[in-house]
Amino acid sequence: MPNVTIFIAAEEMPPDARLSELTDRCADLCIGVLQATPENVHVITVPVRHGRGHPVFASISYRLTGSRTPEVMDHFMVGLDEAIRKASGFTARIRCFGYAASQLYARN
Secondary structure (H helix, E strand, O other): OOEEEEEEEHHHOOOHHHHHHHHHHHHHHHHHOOOOOHHHOEEEEEEEOOOOOOOEEEEEEEEOOOOOOHHHHHHHHHHHHHHHHHHHOOOOEEEEEEEOHHHOOOOO
């Protein structure tokens, strides 16, 4: 954790080079702002059939820690919004979901 999943309307999917830059920027934000361990950061982009709402939706799951205050999460979301806009040209709907360590069950 954190896991960053970015859903982009398939017909609006940016070229691979911009997706690579977006992935790198997401990882940098997770490591720099959220203080995540690099090997625990996961970033994926998913092409979707867009139904309604924003053409880009970002969902972030992360472990709650004392350092991930509302201010820190706001700083993270501002950076993520800028990175997505730069890569796709769209403003994304961003949602972050924090989980207590006692509520996380994971493998690999």
